[in-house]
Amino acid sequence: MQELVPLALGQFRRTVNGDLVFLGTNGKKYKSTISCEDKTVIATDRLDVGGIVDVSCIQRLWQRCEGNRVTLDRLPAAGSVHVIDEHHSPLYVAHIEGREITIDSDQPCFVSYRPLLTMRIVRYVLKTDEWGVKTGWQMELEEV
Incomplete structure (x- = not known):
């Protein structure tokens, strides 16, 4: 959990x-x-208490996207990016590079991903x- x-x-x-x-x-x-x-x-x-670890979260974050490009707030865990339109239909992710996501659609949508956090x-x-x-x-x- x-x-x-x-x-x-x-x-x-x-x-x-x-x-x-x-x-x-x-x-x-x-x-x-x-x-x-x-x-x-x-x-x-x-x-060690005080040690730094990378955490591939199981909790998903959501961001609203206008247009076909969005910069995520955090780096996404591998394979975790999903995009849906306002009617909850999946949209195709054309390209992912770091935090930059390109979507194969210009309609408003929501991007969901599991963040990779340095903690x-x-x-x-x-x-x-x-x-x-x-x-x-x-x-x-x-x-x-």
């Missing part, structure tokens, strides 16, 4: 009139929690249920 949450790159504050304002920068970074239960655990010999390990936990013969793990990460 993966949870992908946008990070607030700043803080919320109230003005003297009580209005809520955001004091931060534009842009978007993500934090993620990945958890798993299985009969085996992950190899932790090369996992730093914030924390990980290993779990074992001895009687249930199950093991599991959970990892918390933040995009660099």
Whole structure:
């Protein structure tokens, strides 16, 4: 299971009139929690808190596209790009190069993809249920 949450790159504050304002920068970074239960655990010999890993997310992101070209917010995981029109019919992807996508249509559409994120390990936990013969793990990460 993966949870992908946008990070607030700043803080919320109230003005003297009580209005809520955001004091931060534009842009978007993500934090993620990945958890798993299985009969085996992950190899932790090369996992260090603070270490940097590339995460091919299972959570999909969506972007609206006007025209036949779009630049994705993040690099897509291999084979994960799908495009649909406003009626949910699939459209043909003519070319993918990095974050640049060319679609074989000029009609408005939506591009869906699984992002490939470079993230730093914030924390990980290993779990074992001895009687249930199950093991599991959970990892918390933040995009660099």
